[in-house]
Amino acid sequence: MSDISRSERPAMIRERLCHALDVRHIDVRDDSHLHAGHAGAKAGGGHYHVQVISDDFTGQARLQRHRLVYDAMGDAIRDDCIHALSIEALTPAEAEPPKPTASE
Incomplete structure (x- = not known):
């Protein structure tokens, strides 16, 4: 798994999440450059942030969503293709901007 180039990893993350979840929106960001010199960066694993909006998270606690x-992601994390993954897992209702009130 670690033979996937760093430039291909965001697409791989996106593909795996879209395959496993009913994704309404996904954004994958490579933050590896922010961790230059970090032990995990030297080993080849990248640091990524993912925002996923899915109905699958409805009724799920934060820990369950992250699970x-x-x-x-499966073996991509175990094989150190991904060293760190920051997760923002939201339902569509949580991701909607608040509606303006009559007084605004």
């Missing part, structure tokens, strides 16, 4: 994401 769904980690399960979807």
Whole structure:
């Protein structure tokens, strides 16, 4: 798994999450450059941030949502293709901007 180039990893993350979850929106950001010199960066694993909006998170606690994401990533994390993954897992309702009130 670690033979996937760093430039291909965001697409791989996106693909795995879209395959495992009913994704309404996904944004994957490579933050590896922010961790230059970090032990995990030297080993080849990248640091990524993912925002996933999915109905699958409805009724799920934060830990359960993160577990769904980690399960979807599978061997990419175990094989150190991904050293760190920051997860923002939201339902569509949580991701909607607040509606303006009559007084605004």
